[in-house]
Amino acid sequence: MEINLIFKIAAVGILITILGQILKHSGREEHAFLISLAGLILVLTWILPYIYDLFVMIQDLFDL
Incomplete structure (x- = not known):
């Protein structure tokens, strides 16, 4: 995960x-x-590829 993504979030x-206030x-x-x-949807669209990669990595790790 890139540090720039954390700063963007x-x-x-x-x-x-x-x-909001x-x-x-x-x-x-x-x-x-x-x-x-809208902010939640924006952040989720940024994070979704990383979540997908995590699930693929877990799937490969356990050979599912």
Whole structure:
């Protein structure tokens, strides 16, 4: 796993938290929820190839 990916995930987390707080305080809870959901989907799309590689590696390790 690259260190840049960890920094990207941290940056997205910080940005989503700040935007979510701003939107919640302005009374737009629905938008804050959608922003956090979009951030989660974005991070999952970045991590999904690594999860797939992990399962392939485990499968090869145990010869399944």
